[in-house]
Ligand SMILES: Cc1ncc(C[n+]2csc(CCOP(=O)(O)OP(=O)(O)O)c2C)c(N)n1
């Protein structure tokens with residue numbers, strides 16, 4: 001019988017700890033599929049964040065290293081510079097990447113570090129119980145914004161791809177989503193492109209993936225996908241914000 005669907009080899013055969021309906025699992029799969037297709041599992045180092053994906057090292061078959069909160073791009077910088085022949089990627093949530101890790105993110109990007117950053121934007125701090133993240137939408141109820149995020153008090157959400165696309169060192173800044181099959185396919189293409197950029201030494205590539213956190217949003221997995229589509233995509237438009245050889249836009 002022909003096998004039409006199977007677990008990517010780069011994804012370990014272990015149960016995932018993520019909540020039912022959480023899209024972290026989809027993104028893990030896409031990264032693993034890209035590693036399989038490029039045949040780079042044995043030559044890749046992933047850098048884990050703090051947050052729900054802290055244990056991503058249990059799931060990927062490549063070498064993995066754990067970074068302190070927000071420091072993944074700095075750790076990845078060290079790994080890549082000392083092992084230029086390795087593929088190096090970080091996998092980070094929005095609390096990790098766009099709150100405590102803002103400096104590391106911006107400076108790794110502006111230095112044009114030849115790494116891949118997979119950025120999971122679920123508009124909330126998932127692991128710690130649902131506090132406001134820099135990406136929380138105006139009006140969104142979280143544990144720390146019980147009346148909805150009020151921009152007058154809490155400022156406006158950070159649009160990471162738009163912000164980083166102004167930096168010369170950035171080769172690719174693309175926002176994708178995993179709420180539907182066509183979007184999942186697009187997401188995979190973007191992740192593949194980011195890894196190909198690294199192979200071609202183009203510089204810093206970030207793929208922002210709009211994701212769900214049904215648990216802390218208080219929604220069923222299906223309604224969470226609907227929220228992603230109806231509320232997140234209008235605020236965070238999908239698309240390619242920068243696609244060039246690093247430095248080529250200046
Ligand atoms: C320096 C530091 N500050 C705060 C924390 C607590 N902390 C751990 S995970 C987390 C939130 C992570 O949220 P996010 O990055 O959005 O990932 P998610 O869990 O939503 O996937 C926080 C605040 C920590 N571990 N270290």
Ligand code: SF4
Pocket residue numbers: 017018019021022023024052122126127212213214215216
């Ligand atoms: S808390 Fe949210 S982000 Fe974390 S595993 Fe559960 S659904 Fe996913």
